[in-house]
Amino acid sequence: MKASWKSFIALLCVLIACIAWSPAVLAAPAVAETAAGPVLASQISPLASNKTPEQIANDPAVKAAMDAAWADSNADNATTRHEEGGWIYEDADGNISVQRWPAGNRSSIDPCPPAPPQPGGQVVGEFHTHPNWHPPDGKDEAGKEWKQGPSEADKNAKTPGTTGIVQDRSGNVTLY
Numbered sequence: 001m002k003a004s005w006k007s008f009i010a011l012l013c014v015l016i017a018c019i020a021w022s023p024a025v026l027a028a029p030a031v032a033e034t035a036a037g038p039v040l041a042s043q044i045s046p047l048a049s050n051k052t053p054e055q056i057a058n059d060p061a062v063k064a065a066m067d068a069a070w071a072d073s074n075a076d077n078a079t080t081r082h083e084e085g086g087w088i089y090e091d092a093d094g095n096i097s098v099q100r101w102p103a104g105n106r107s108s109i110d111p112c113p114p115a116p117p118q119p120g121g122q123v124v125g126e127f128h129t130h131p132n133w134h135p136p137d138g139k140d141e142a143g144k145e146w147k148q149g150p151s152e153a154d155k156n157a158k159t160p161g162t163t164g165i166v167q168d169r170s171g172n173v174t175l176y
């Protein structure tokens, strides 16, 4: 009985070690198993991407998704404008893909849980729109002043080591 407990605890330790090491191991193609169910971004350690934030932001898949997100934001409509965004993934071959989030509110958006990471792939970034800031002074039609660029909440919510992208009404794309 004592011996089997020891075996059990040893096995548990091995499992915990595996879980602790899994982000590093995910890059290895030999690991074909992925966790079932959604994983929160905060629980995902970013894959060490060889791409710079600028390369991620300029990837055609990201640019196309951001263009679509901007169009969906209704930025020019004072009553229906809202934030849109999505996750950016990179696979083991360096291919970038995007998963859009559900539509947000006028000045906030809740990311959906990222899809379970594919073998060798990982969340490397996120993007969202800020449809309220209006050039030249940031004030909207009602005179309310909006801050340009990512908010402190945006910065705090982003997974460390990943690339954040915000697009505002001036057409500016800010990386954070």
Ligand SMILES: [Zn+2]
Residues within 6 Å of the ligand: 128, 129, 130, 150, 151, 154, 166
């Ligand atoms: Zn924001």
